[in-house]
Amino acid sequence: MELYTAFAQSAQTNSERTALIWEKENLIYSELLERCNTIGNMLKKRNSQRRHIALLAPNSPHFIYGLFGILGSGQIAIPFNPLLNPEELANLLVHSDSKELLYDPFLKEKAEQAVQLTGLDIELLSIPELLETRQPNNKNLSPDIGEDEASMILYTSGTTGNPKGVILSHKNIHSNYLSFKSVLDFQPIDTFICSLPLHHTYAMTVNLFGSLLIGARLMLFSQFDPRKIVEALLTEPNVIYAAVSPMLMMLARFAPEDAAKNHRLRYVISGGGPLPDEVFYAFQKKYNHEILQGYGLTETSPVVTYNRPGKNKIGTIGPVLPGVEVQIRSEQGELLGTDEIGELCVRGDLVMKGYYKDPEGTRNAFYDGNWLRTSDMASIDEDGYIKIAGRLKDLIISGGENIYPQEVEDTLIKHPAVHEAAVVAQPDRLRSEIPHAFIVLVEEAKGKIKETELRKFCREHLAEYKIPEAFTFLDEMPRTAKGTVEKKELRRRLEKA
Secondary structure, eight states: OOHHHHHHHHHHHTTTSEEEEETTEEEEHHHHHHHHHHHHHHHHHHOOSOOEEEEEOOSSHHHHHHHHHHHHTTOEEEEOOTTSOHHHHHHHHHHHTOSEEEEOGGGHHHHHHHHHHHTSOOEEEEHHHHHTTOOTTOOOOOOOOOTTSEEEEEESOOOSSSOOEEEEEHHHHHHHHHHHHHHHTOOTTOEEEEOSOTTSHHHIIIIIIHHHTTTOEEEEOSSOOHHHHHHHHHHSSSEEEEEOHHHHHHHHHHOOTTHHHHOOEEEEEEOSSOOOHHHHHHHHHHHSOOOEEEEEOGGGSSEEEEOBTTBOOTTSOOSBOTTOEEEEEOTTSOBOOTTOOEEEEEESTTSOSEETTOHHHHHHTEETTTEEEEEEEEEEOTTSOEEEEEESSOOEEETTEEEOHHHHHHHHTTSTTEEEEEEEEEEETTTEEEEEEEEEEOGGGTTTOOHHHHHHHHHTTSOGGGSOSEEEEOSSOOBOTTSSBOHHHHHHHHHHO
């Protein structure tokens, strides 16, 4: 089903129920739908042709109004990470061919700078100003689009080199929502507590669509505040809380002594990266409640697997969702058997249409045309539970955020004192992984440049979460026989340190 219609039907069925709780504002479904319709009707009036519309908003109601407004007007939404700096946003605006940028006033300056840097005629639209144009006959929208058409393009990184825009259809996302809902049995009486960033596919499918398409309550936090989240876990009814493992560890630390007796938890969901055993047991000890770990990626809308309530196998990402197929393949593409480690491949309605403006990248992402290569190494046991063993890609996942080493390396090499840079993942107990940069300086800069200067330089060009936590200065990089940097050796050096 097309996403706006699914939301509108839910809003009409649950018109007087609470839809959104944000700070001191409570909206019922009819009010939320009306505001989304206002944005959608205005966008439709501006241009009847289908186009790409970017969205820049933090965790606030404005993100929801903007997203459903874009979808309801029949356009393709391009939600951006609000943590990106103007230079990164400008690159994505250009690559995505966005014609307009809807923004939250909190990010007005960043939005203006980004558009200016593009040098293109991209129109800036303030979401609150669009809301002021509300008309008395603000009727529901009827987007004339099929479920197989693109609903949005999600960027997996702000990389300046090769941005990866994942094209997801309405069917991709809606089918994934239905599969996920069937496993966890979402109900209108549930309260979804969201402290994950809404622009990310994890929060979007599990929290945003998960709550609003079923008629439940969405309690939205602008940022992760462990004290406020703990309070909500203890006071709100029928709580569903999705998080990354560092958040869950913090909630265990801030839990009061009587949390196990007084919490209102229904499901606690972990995704966006590995769930260390110590986090699972620390949380269980404080709340006497299990964490259900799952797995997904932007290219799969995102949820592929999840542990089932009461059938939790710790250390695994669970079995696949209904309607999803997986295979394990060797480096040569051959199918592997039970408990054999190889690349995890996925097939089903949840799998993306492809990468925007990257036909070669799209072809390389699939086996046999429809088996998505995840680049994650995994094995499947005799019960169908999957365990991640590592990654083929160089991708760093830090606290649920994707960091592409090449982007950080390309930034560092722009510094006049840097001759060569290599960035690898360093294990971190709280965030799973953090970026660590190995640097070879030009001769005249050796002994003169400190890591504080390089960190400051990165901060001028990269989002904060991408900046290396530590720097190691080398006289020369270790190299393979082909002459490329031997990152395995760099990782070994970190393990020995």
